[in-house]
Amino acid sequence: MLLIKRGTAGYEAENTARLFFPALKLWEAAAPPPAGESFIAALAGPHALLALVRLGGSVCWQAEPIPPQNSGADTEYALCRLLYGLLCRLTGCRPPWGMMTGVRPVRIIHDLRAAGADETAIRAHFIDHFDCTEEKYRLAMRIADVQRPVLEQAAPADCSVYIGIPFCPSRCSYCSFVSRAVTHPSVRALVQPYVDCLCGEIAAIRRTADACGLRVRALYVGGGTPTSLTARQLEQLLQCLAASFDLAALREFTVEAGRPDCTDAEKLRLLRQYGVTRISVNPQTFSDEVLRGIGRRHTAQEILACYAAARAAGHENINMDLIAGLPGDTVEGFAQSLQTAIGLAPESITVHTLTRKRAADITLENRATDADVGAMLARCTALDDAGYRPYYLYRQKGTLQNLENVGWSLPGREGLYNIYTMEEVHTILAAGAGGATKLVQPGRRHGRILRLYNCKFPHEYLARYAEVLQAKQKVEAFYAQYPPTQASCQP
Numbered sequence: 001m002l003l004i005k006r007g008t009a010g011y012e013a014e015n016t017a018r019l020f021f022p023a024l025k026l027w028e029a030a031a032p033p034p035a036g037e038s039f040i041a042a043l044a045g046p047h048a049l050l051a052l053v054r055l056g057g058s059v060c061w062q063a064e065p066i067p068p069q070n071s072g073a074d075t076e077y078a079l080c081r082l083l084y085g086l087l088c089r090l091t092g093c094r095p096p097w098g099m100m101t102g103v104r105p106v107r108i109i110h111d112l113r114a115a116g117a118d119e120t121a122i123r124a125h126f127i128d129h130f131d132c133t134e135e136k137y138r139l140a141m142r143i144a145d146v147q148r149p150v151l152e153q154a155a156p157a158d159c160s161v162y163i164g165i166p167f168c169p170s171r172c173s174y175c176s177f178v179s180r181a182v183t184h185p186s187v188r189a190l191v192q193p194y195v196d197c198l199c200g201e202i203a204a205i206r207r208t209a210d211a212c213g214l215r216v217r218a219l220y221v222g223g224g225t226p227t228s229l230t231a232r233q234l235e236q237l238l239q240c241l242a243a244s245f246d247l248a249a250l251r252e253f254t255v256e257a258g259r260p261d262c263t264d265a266e267k268l269r270l271l272r273q274y275g276v277t278r279i280s281v282n283p284q285t286f287s288d289e290v291l292r293g294i295g296r297r298h299t300a301q302e303i304l305a306c307y308a309a310a311r312a313a314g315h316e317n318i319n320m321d322l323i324a325g326l327p328g329d330t331v332e333g334f335a336q337s338l339q340t341a342i343g344l345a346p347e348s349i350t351v352h353t354l355t356r357k358r359a360a361d362i363t364l365e366n367r368a369t370d371a372d373v374g375a376m377l378a379r380c381t382a383l384d385d386a387g388y389r390p391y392y393l394y395r396q397k398g399t400l401q402n403l404e405n406v407g408w409s410l411p412g413r414e415g416l417y418n419i420y421t422m423e424e425v426h427t428i429l430a431a432g433a434g435g436a437t438k439l440v441q442p443g444r445r446h447g448r449i450l451r452l453y454n455c456k457f458p459h460e461y462l463a464r465y466a467e468v469l470q471a472k473q474k475v476e477a478f479y480a481q482y483p484p485t486q487a488s489c490q491p
């Protein structure tokens with residue numbers, strides 16, 4: 001499927017078309033596409049808008065005049081709305097989030113509230129403007145309500161630190177991260193130098209935070225799988241964190257202990273010993289067959305044993321990740337995994353929707369699969385029944401139907417770092433390969449945001465380590481321009 005954009009048809013027209021055909025390619029040539037090729041055209045001329053689809057030999061189109069005295073933004077919205085309506089009719093699909101394409105729907109509610117909108121206006125924005133379903137609107141509203149106190153507590157000098165461990169015991173078939181399997185000798189040889197450099201970068205981050213007048217509120221060690229480090233390497237990292245930050249002043253210290261095939265009692269004990277307050281033990285599914293199919297080299301039984309070991313080690317705040325839509329899974333299978341997770345009573349359960357990075361076009365054949373993912377997510381009412389409530393949500397590009405990832409937690413057990421990062425509450429300073437530092441202008445809603453990226457792969461990170469350290473100067477330059485001490489709290 002190709003997409004042709006002309007006139008003032010902007011990026012959003014492309015995003016709208018991808019809601020229905022995630023894998024479409026842009027056709028930028030002036031000549032028309034080859035005969036027989038399916039395509040979508042979104043054209044905005046000086047007087048009219050046109051949406052046209054040629055699919056399987058038949059052509060459908062719809063046109064309307066540009067409303068007079070419209071701004072450029074309104075023209076773009078009108079064209080997206082026209083295209084969205086045509087694609088809904090043509091495919092028979094109505095995406096649950098309607099024509100909303102952004103990754104942070106809850107942020108829209110926070111912004112509307114800050115601008116003085118009441119619930120009626122917010123509802124109209126979701127239901128009428130974006131064509132969201134009532135169910136998705138209500139989900140977003142619930143989450144906004146849970147997040148409100150966290151946002152209200154935000155202080156201009158707050159920040160969090162992310163530490164990336166780009167190694168895993170094996171690579172899952174659906175993985176889109178840069179993580180490398182430590183089973184390979186060439187990768188294993190990188191791990192110790194990586195940990196050594198990472199500790200140096202963490203110390204540099206501490207100095208940078210001090211120089212900028214920042215107060216670290218949350219630490220998050222993710223990846224990859226941090227527990228794929230040896231116990232000795234993990235302790236080295238934890239010692240470095242304890243030496244660099246005032247752990248007692250943190251509101252949260254999370255380490256992902258996602259895979260049971262590398263997380264043993266000794267590592268779980270170390271995490272407790274060094275003040276980790278929250279861990280993640282991630283089944284993804286409790287079906288051994290599905291686990292095999294996605295390349296996870298462990299069984300559901302091993303997850304249960306790992307969870308029990310984590311409790312035995314004294315971990316009192318455990319998250320479990322599940323994925324809806326894994327290859328080979330069914331609605332009933334997913335519901336069983338959900339029930340098993342609920343039965344274990346972790347403090348939070350995060351339900352992801354599988355993102356297919358090279359997603360195929362929605363066709364009549366595979367639309368049933370997408371419907372199944374929606375049916376799986378619908379089973380999350382079981383979480384409500386068990387006392388969990390949704391507290392953060394994000395969507396990713398490439399997820400069919402643009403379905404969402406939602407963190408559910410018992411009241412008071414929300415993963416704060418997840419809210420901080422997803423709602424861009426404050427700066428995140430990132431260390432390690434693939435780390436993305438996000439500098440958020442203190443005290444300003446929709447103020448400046450500056451992203452600084454570390455090298456993506458561990459070997460690059462090691463080879464260009466001097467540059468990694470040098471880049472901390474950009475953080476200081478940012479805060480010299482926007483000193484947190486001179487900012488007031490966000491409205």
Ligand code: SF4
Pocket residue numbers: 167168170171172174175176177179223224225258259
């Ligand atoms: S455990 Fe996570 S990071 Fe590691 S390979 Fe699997 S999906 Fe990727």
